[in-house]
Amino acid sequence: IHLLINNYKSTGWYLLNNVFFSQVGAALPVDVLTYEEKTLSAILRVVSSGLVKLWSALTLLGFYQNRRCAFRVLQASPFLLALSGNSRELVLD
Template sequence: MYKRVVINKPDFTYLKTKLDFEENTENFTIDAILFKYVVKQAVGFVFGEVGGSLNVDVLKYSIKEREAILRVRTSAAVQLQSALSLYSSYKGKLCAFHTLQVSPHLISLAVNSRHIDV
């Protein structure tokens, strides 16, 4: 009557990541398209042309916080995380990507239990 469905390995992994610059960059805005370009540049920097073919989607982006929710195939999630951690400079400005959360389920990025206001 009822059928149980178990998904062992999801197709996508979701990352909540933030881009920080060392210098004061109040007059330097990064929109969603430029953010995706910097992410692709980071992957290409670490993995070359093969890494440049990695498909990364920006699902949500905050210009003010420079935070984004990225979607990538589960098989390429480790490559993306390592490329973001090793990337350190954009247009001569020192920067760093911080991975805030990683999950195979998008809904779990909606709430961060470490920052709950009581």
């Protein structure tokens, strides 16, 4: 999905309100922290109690603006710093 993001906070609201859960989803605070157009990847921030709802919505979403789409969750962590690297690729000197 190519997202046109001008304001990260309003985009998170737009996705929840118009794509994921309608008015129920609009009550779930989700922030788009970063979005990379080149790799079509984003970092989303959601409160821990909303993780299952967001993940479910991403899984169930098959079309966006009349185009097929699919989301793949690469990492999930309660700590933002943990998303900056991959411990499986860590090389100790």
